[in-house]
Amino acid sequence: MAEQTTTGAGGAAATGYDPQKIEAKWQKRWAEARVFETEADPSKPKYYVLEMLPYPSGTMHMGHMRNYAIGDVVARVKRMRGFNVLHPMGWDAFGLPAENAAIKNKTHPRIWTNNNIAQFQGVLRRFGFTYDWRREISTCEPEYYRWNQWFFLRMLEKGLAYRKKSRVNWCPKCCTVLANEQVINGGFCWRHEDTRVESGEIEQWFLKTTAYSDQLLDDLKRLEGGWPERVILMQQNWIGKSQGAKVKFAVGGAAGAGPIEIFTTRIDTIYGATALILAPAHTLVSKLLEGSPARAEAEPKLAKMRQTSVKTEDLATMEKEGFFTGRYAINPFSDEKIPIWVGNFVLMEYGTGAIMAVPAHDARDLEFCRKYKLPVRVVIQPLEGEELIAEKMTEPFDEHTQGKLVNSGPFNGLSPVEAIAKMAAYAEQKGFGKAETIYRLRDWGISRQRYWGTPIPVVYCSKDGMVPVRDEDLPVLLPPNPKLTGEGESPLASTPEFVNTTCPKCGGPARRETDTMDTFVDSSWYFYRYCDPHNDKAPFDSAKVAYWFPIDQYIGGITHAILHLLYARFWCKVMRDLALVKHDEPIARLFTQGMVQKGGVAMSKSRGNVVGAEEMAQKYGADTGRLYTLFAAPPEKDLEWSEESIEGSWRFLNRVYRLVERHATAVRSVKDGKADAAAASLKEKTLLRKVHQTLRRVTSDFETRWHFNSAIALIMELTNDIYSQEPLEQGVRQEVQKEVLELLTLMLAPMTPHLAEELWEMMGHTEGLWKTGWPAFNQELAREDEVEIPVQVNGRVRGKVKVPAGSAEPEVVRVALALPAIAQHVNGKRVVKQIYVPDKMLNLVVA
RNA sequence: GCCCGGGUGGCGGAAUGGCAGACGCUGAGGACUUAAAAUCCUCCGGGGAUUUUUCCUCAUGUGGGUUCGACUCCCACCCCGGGCACCA
Numbered sequence: 001m002a003e004q005t006t007t008g009a010g011g012a013a014a015t016g017y018d019p020q021k022i023e024a025k026w027q028k029r030w031a032e033a034r035v036f037e038t039e040a041d042p043s044k045p046k047y048y049v050l051e052m053l054p055y056p057s058g059t060m061h062m063g064h065m066r067n068y069a070i071g072d073v074v075a076r077v078k079r080m081r082g083f084n085v086l087h088p089m090g091w092d093a094f095g096l097p098a099e100n101a102a103i104k105n106k107t108h109p110r111i112w113t114n115n116n117i118a119q120f121q122g123v124l125r126r127f128g129f130t131y132d133w134r135r136e137i138s139t140c141e142p143e144y145y146r147w148n149q150w151f152f153l154r155m156l157e158k159g160l161a162y163r164k165k166s167r168v169n170w171c172p173k174c175c176t177v178l179a180n181e182q183v184i185n186g187g188f189c190w191r192h193e194d195t196r197v198e199s200g201e202i203e204q205w206f207l208k209t210t211a212y213s214d215q216l217l218d219d220l221k222r223l224e225g226g227w228p229e230r231v232i233l234m235q236q237n238w239i240g241k242s243q244g245a246k247v248k249f250a251v252g253g254a255a256g257a258g259p260i261e262i263f264t265t266r267i268d269t270i271y272g273a274t275a276l277i278l279a280p281a282h283t284l285v286s287k288l289l290e291g292s293p294a295r296a297e298a299e300p301k302l303a304k305m306r307q308t309s310v311k312t313e314d315l316a317t318m319e320k321e322g323f324f325t326g327r328y329a330i331n332p333f334s335d336e337k338i339p340i341w342v343g344n345f346v347l348m349e350y351g352t353g354a355i356m357a358v359p360a361h362d363a364r365d366l367e368f369c370r371k372y373k374l375p376v377r378v379v380i381q382p383l384e385g386e387e388l389i390a391e392k393m394t395e396p397f398d399e400h401t402q403g404k405l406v407n408s409g410p411f412n413g414l415s416p417v418e419a420i421a422k423m424a425a426y427a428e429q430k431g432f433g434k435a436e437t438i439y440r441l442r443d444w445g446i447s448r449q450r451y452w453g454t455p456i457p458v459v460y461c462s463k464d465g466m467v468p469v470r471d472e473d474l475p476v477l478l479p480p481n482p483k484l485t486g487e488g489e490s491p492l493a494s495t496p497e498f499v500n501t502t503c504p505k506c507g508g509p510a511r512r513e514t515d516t517m518d519t520f521v522d523s524s525w526y527f528y529r530y531c532d533p534h535n536d537k538a539p540f541d542s543a544k545v546a547y548w549f550p551i552d553q554y555i556g557g558i559t560h561a562i563l564h565l566l567y568a569r570f571w572c573k574v575m576r577d578l579a580l581v582k583h584d585e586p587i588a589r590l591f592t593q594g595m596v597q598k599g600g601v602a603m604s605k606s607r608g609n610v611v612g613a614e615e616m617a618q619k620y621g622a623d624t625g626r627l628y629t630l631f632a633a634p635p636e637k638d639l640e641w642s643e644e645s646i647e648g649s650w651r652f653l654n655r656v657y658r659l660v661e662r663h664a665t666a667v668r669s670v671k672d673g674k675a676d677a678a679a680a681s682l683k684e685k686t687l688l689r690k691v692h693q694t695l696r697r698v699t700s701d702f703e704t705r706w707h708f709n710s711a712i713a714l715i716m717e718l719t720n721d722i723y724s725q726e727p728l729e730q731g732v733r734q735e736v737q738k739e740v741l742e743l744l745t746l747m748l749a750p751m752t753p754h755l756a757e758e759l760w761e762m763m764g765h766t767e768g769l770w771k772t773g774w775p776a777f778n779q780e781l782a783r784e785d786e787v788e789i790p791v792q793v794n795g796r797v798r799g800k801v802k803v804p805a806g807s808a809e810p811e812v813v814r815v816a817l818a819l820p821a822i823a824q825h826v827n828g829k830r831v832v833k834q835i836y837v838p839d840k841m842l843n844l845v846v847a
Numbered sequence: 848g849c850c851c852g853g854g855u856g857g858c859g860g861a862a863u864g865g866c867a868g869a870c871g872c873u874g875a876g877g878a879c880u881u882a883a884a885a886u887c888c889u890c891c892g893g894g895g896a897u898u899u900u901u902c903c904u905c906a907u908g909u910g911g912g913u914u915c916g917a918c919u920c921c922c923a924c925c926c927c928g929g930g931c932a933c934c935a
Contacts, residue, residue, distance in 0.1 A: 230851050230930080237850075237931055244935080264935060277935095320933075345933040355935045363848090364933055440934065558929080631871070632859060638928090645859065648871045654885095710861065713870035720870090790866045795916045797866050821902090835915050841865045845915050 017657035019621020023754040027128050035770045036130040038086050040531070040547040047083035048548045049075045050527055052556030052564070055092045056116035058605035060123040062641060063596035065613045066629040069751075070593055070708070071555045072129045073630065076750035077702050079130070080774035086548050088530035089124060089131040091117050093140035094519045099452040103486045109452040113140055123613050127622040128754055135533045139522035140452070144529065146475030147539040148521050149457040151571075153468050154578055156458070160208045163466070166445060170200035176449035176490060177202065204447040205456055205515065209570050213439045216569055217241055219584055226589040231561045238562050240440025245424040246352060247433035249276055249329035252337070257287040260329055260340070263351030263438060266361065266400065267427070268419035271408040272379035273356035274369060276329045277322065277341045280305040281348040285325070288340060294326030298342070305344050320345050320368050332432040333423070334409060343368060351438060359396070360388070366396045379407045380416060444567065446518040451482045451491035453516030461503035461510040470504050476512070490514050523564055524571040527551060527586065542580055549581065550588045558592040565590070591706070594638040596629070603641070611641055623752035624650045630708040630751055652716055653755055656748065659723050660741055660759045667738040668764035676735070684736045687722065688781050691740045694718045695777040698747050708751070715747055738763065746775050784839075791816040792843040793825040801842075809836040816842055 030036065040046075051071040054064060075087040091113075098109040105112070117138060124131065137144055155161040169178040171189040178189065178197060189195045209216070217239045220232050244265035251257045260276055278285055280302060289295045289302070301323045322343040329340050345364060346355055359369035359376040369376060376390040380403040388397055397403070400416040411419050427433030447456070455476040457469035469476055479498040482491040492498050492514035503510040525539070531548045532540040565587070572586040595602040598609040616625040628649040633639040660667075680688060694714050701711035722740060742763060749756035749769055760769040787805050789812060790797045799821040803812055813834060816822050826846055833845040 233851060234930055240931090240934070242934065262935080266935080343933095345935095347934070350934050352935095357935095362935070364935075367933090438934090440931095561930080634860080637853090637860090640859070642859070642872070645872050651886095652871085658886095705863085707861095709859095710870080713861070716870055788866090792865085792916070795865095795914095800866075833915060835865090837865065841916090843865080843915050 016661070017654050017755070019623055019653075019754065020618075022758045023126075023128060023617075023622050026754045026757045027125065029757075029768060030128075030770065033768065033770070035768075036087065037132050037134060038084060040544050041084050042547060044084040045082070046086065046548055047075075047078040047553075048086045048551045049078065049553045050086075050088065050530075050551050050555065052554070052560060053090045053092045053523065053526060054120060055095060055097075056113065056120045057097050058116075059610060060120050060613045061596070061603050061610040062613055062616060062625070062629060063603040063610075065123075065127065065616075065625060066596050066635075066639065067555060067557070067593055068124065068127065068129055069626045069629050070591070070635050071553075072127075072626070073702070073708060073750045074553055074555075075130045076753060077774065079770075080746075080750070080772070082773060085130070086530065087130050087132065088135040088137075088527075088533075089129070089133070090135075090137035090526060090530065091120070091139065092519065092523055092526075093117065093138045094145075094453045094516075094522055096450065096452070099450060099484060100486070102452075103484050108481075109484075110140065113452075123617070126614065126617050127626065135530050137526060137529050137533050139519070139526065142475045142477055143534075143536070144526075145454040145522070147525075147529070148454040148517060149469070149474050149476060150471065150539060151525070151574075152457060152517070152521075153471065153474075155207060155574060156468055158574075158577075160211060160574060161205060162208065163203050163205055165201045166204050166206075167199060167201055168204065168445075170198045170202070171195060172198060173487060177204075177447070204445050205513075205517075206443040206445050207570075209444045209566075210439060210441055212570055212573050213239055213241070213441050215573055215584075216441070216566065219569070222585055223587075223590075227587075228590065228592055231558070231565065231590060231592065234561045235566055238441065238566065241437060242439070243435070243437045245420075245427065245433055246436045247332065247356070247427055249332065249338075249356075251284075251288070251340070252328050252330065253292075257284050257327070259432075260284060260354050261352045262354045262356050263436070264356060266358065266416075266420070267423045267433075268400070268405060268408075268411075268414075268416045269358040269361045269379050270331065270333050270356065270423065271405075271411075272358040272360050272377045273331055273338060274359060274375045274377060275339050275341050275357040277343040277346050277355050277357050277368070278325075279346040279348040279353040280342055280344060282342075282346075282353045285342055288325045288327045292326035294324055298323045298325060302342060305342070320364070320371060322368060322372060324372075332427070332430070339374070341372070350440070360390055360393060361396050361398050363396050363398065366393065377407060379405060381406050444518075444520075444570075446521060447515040448518055449490035449493075449514075450516050451478065451484060453519060454521065455492065455498075456513045456515050456517060458513045459501055459503060459510040460513070461506060461508060463508055464503055464505045464510075467503055467505050467510070473504065492516065520563060520567050524567040525575070527554075527568075528575075528581075539580070545581055550583050550586055553589045553591065554587045555591045555593060557595065561592065591636070593635050594633065596639050596641055598641045600640070602638075611643075616646075620646060620650050621653075621754075623755045624653055627653065627712065627752050631712040632709070634709050635706055652719070653752060655723055656719055656744070657755065657759070659719065660745065660762055663737050663741060664762045664764075666734045667741060668762075670734045670738045670764075680736065681731060684732055685781075687732065687736060687740055688778075689784070690718060690721060691743050692777045692781040695743055695747060695775060696782045699774070699777065702750065711747075712751070715744065718744060743775055745769070746772065787839045789816075789839065790841050791819065791822055792841065793822060794845055795843060798822050798825050805839055807839075809834075809838075812836060812842055813844075816844070 049071055051067050071087070075085050079085045093113050098113045101112045102109040139145060152161055171178050171192060173189065173192045173195045189197055217236065220235055223232060242265055244263055245267040246261050246263050247267065247270065248259040248261045250259050260278070262276065285302065289298055305321065320343065322341045325340045325342060327340045328337045331338060346353065357365040357369060357374070359366040359374065360378045361380060366376065376393060378388045378390050380397060381388060382397060382403045403416060405411050405414045405416070405419050411423060414422065424433070424435035455478060457474060457476045459467050459469065461467055479495045482495050484491055499511050499514060501510055501512050502508065528540050528545055531544045535541060568586055572581065573584065575581045576584060597603065598611065601607055601609065603610045613625065624646065628646040629639065631649055632645055697714055698711045701707040745756050745759045757769045784805050786802055788800050788802050791799045791801055799816070799819045801812065801815045801819065803815055817826065826844060829846040831844050832847045835843040
């Protein structure tokens with residue numbers, strides 16, 4: 001459709017399907033009848049379906065739209081199935097782009113944000129989604145963010161919020177912390193591309209996600225079946241539980257350098273340790289070097305190592321470097337004296353910042369020890385195959401599920417698994433170590449030196465120190481007129497009327513905290529607020545939440561697999577421990593839909609490859625846009641946008657419209673609903689069978705498989721059958737026509753709701769389709785009387801037979817052998833085996 | 848390096864161990880039309896035989912295997928996408 005005049009909105013189709021007119025009409029009716037407004041009602045089964053809330057920026061494109069179309073089909077199907085459906089929408093409204101846009105356009109972030117919200121909302125309304133707009137929330141409103149502050153205070157009371165100095169990316173020109181994503185070109189500021197990002201230490205607020213490490217990990221098991229496996233795996237990975245042991249090695253010679261604690265998952269290999277290696281940042285390094293014979297040589301190397309800030313991506317490929325400290329440690333198991341080294345591959349952030357090097361049984365240790373000519377000693381011998389000889393090893397033997405210990409004193413002969421338990425217990429008994437579990441998960445740093453976020457509700461008093469703001473003084477409001485320059489100190493810090501306040505404890509002068517919260521805080525609990533969006537006494541009423549939660553179906557992009565979903569789970573557990581909710585997990589089922597791409601990459605404003613949703617609605621109508629995003633690919637897969645393909649969806653809806661229009665008069669004259677199947681002619685029966693079979697399969701595609709694309713294909717096939725050959729015209733009673741067309745319309749309703757309502761009305765219904773439930777298929781009619789069975793000879797299809805459904809095997813074989821095509825392949829040979837799958841296929845094996 | 852996905856016509860995709868390519872797009876031909884658009888009809892993986900009808904054969908990344916039967920299950924490999932990564 002290249003010409004304007006050929007669209008439904010234009011002149012040529014003015015008498016036919018006109019989506020612009022139809023869609024406006026039904027949206028108005030739905031709104032007037034308050035169809036999608038829901039209340040908690042314990043007498044009805046509930047269903048909470050939710051799409052991830054959008055960040056309102058740029059234009060709403062078909063990538064967004066696909067997400068909402070999927071959610072809306074689910075919501076509409078569940079509604080038709082009699083569920084009390086909660087389907088809300090809101091705005092992730094705080095964040096950096098708003099602040100940057102405001103700086104650029106010399107306006108207020110709120111204005112930019114609210115303009116975008118108005119635009120996004122307009123488009124969503126244009127697409128006819130079943131949102132209960134009374135429940136709309138916007139996270140930048142004080143009515144919302146005051147509860148962020150309230151939660152923060154609760155976490156502060158519980159010791160779950162704390163301040164500490166931590167390493168950050170610091171841009172000296174912005175005078176602010178940068179997120180990792182804002183560090184570009186291997187260490188430069190995204191805003192000042194000539195400015196190298198410094199690695200600094202500042203005081204930051206943290207939420208203690210690590211307090212829930214085990215629960216966050218263990219409860220993933222409960223999500224199995226409901227969440228995509230890969231999301232569960234990614235979270236597992238992220239939490240990174242590692243079971244091992246910590247062991248202390250005494251240090252000889254150096255004054256004041258106490259024992260060095262190492263972490264290992266393979267304590268069973270400790271007799272094979274031929275060195276200790278410390279991270280360059282380890283606090284003991286300087287002490288070890290004091291007065292060491294190796295000092296002069298080592299110090300320049302250390303300085304160099306500490307200076308080189310390494311990009312994470314390069315770590316794995318980086319050359320291993322190290323130097324000897326001149327000191328020795330004592331292996332507490334063997335009393336052996338081993339050298340203490342410093343190595344650039346040992347991370348201060350993981351474990352204890354020190355490792356034992358067991359070159360025979362660890363790849364990195366082997367590489368390091370070969371390079372620096374440190375000895376290699378085998379302490380695990382494989383049970384099968386060749387005996388390992390230390391001098392010849394080029395690859396470590398790092399299996400722990402096989403082999404037995406050697407050269408390991410009293411532990412010789414044990415399997416590694418046995419040894420891990422026994423040796424950890426021994427270490428604990430002797431007081432130099434114990435079994436320990438460590439995690440990769442870090443606490444959540446939430447401080448941002450930005451304006452457009454939730455102010456952190458604490459003040460600093462010279463007398464009382466850090467003092468939380470009192471609950472009754474919430475919300476701590478953002479100052480209305482900040483100086484936004486993008487440079488200098490944080491905008492809140494340079495707004496005196498915000499900073500200067502009084503101490504809630506002593507009433508004396510105090511300074512407010514000027515950091516704001518990470519916007520992931522906003523999205524960690526927003527779905528609870530939808531249950532009770534206007535509550536000004538509490539974040540929500542627990543009874544309402546108890547009715548609606550958990551979320552039955554959450555839908556969003558895989559990009560949020562870790563951060564958002566992990567924080568949301570954390571928040572839920574905190575709220576549970578505050579006795580606000582009773583469940584352990586907020587989201588029962590998660591669906592990660594694919595992205596809409598154009599030119600092979602995801603649609604985004606910055607790439608300039610967006611297809612605007614509004615534009616599509618104007619060109620083809622919302623129903624065509626919805627249908628196409630559902631039809632073009634299965635929902636979990638990426639979808640390459642094709643302007644040509646959407647024409648097919650548009651053509652199909654026009655066909656459906658014409659089909660119903662053609663029979664509307666006849667159908668309208670039928671009083672009663674169901675067609676009498678018993679009195680049906682052969683032709684009628686064929687028709688009814690087809691439609692009920694389609695209904696059976698579409699029902700399953702919608703409800704259990706989420707194969708919207710194949711559901712649509714089935715409906716298209718049905719439409720083709722009754723459209724092109726025109727079997728509805730001749731010898732088909734009007735009530736049969738009515739049943740066929742009504743079922744077709746109802747099947748389309750979740751996907752193309754406006755068109756469906758219009759057709760429903762055209763067929764004589766005075767009540768809206770929205771009051772109609774999902775139809776049940778007729779088992780009897782959906783069943784075939786006669787089946788066509790492919791007949792194979794030695795696994796190759798050689799013919800087909802038509803037999804009554806449920807025919808017995810001998811009968812089918814008899815008919816099959818009567819076919820010349822089959823007989824030809826069987827003749828002169830012996831049937832050694834026959835396989836018959838009732839009503840499916842027959843295979844004759846001949847020899 | 849480790850862990851997950853995924854590889855099917857010109858394209859998007861269908862087929863939950865049982866007729867590979869449904870449905871849609873594109874393309875070709877035809878009908879209608881002064882013409883175009885829209886609409887309707889027919890054809891559309893490769894090779895071969897049969898001038899029709901139809902039949903044979905190869906084909907779901909590659910090579911093996913299990914099975915009466917494999918796009919589907921198993922093993923190995925190649926390619927693409929994603930996540931994690933000197934994690935001790």
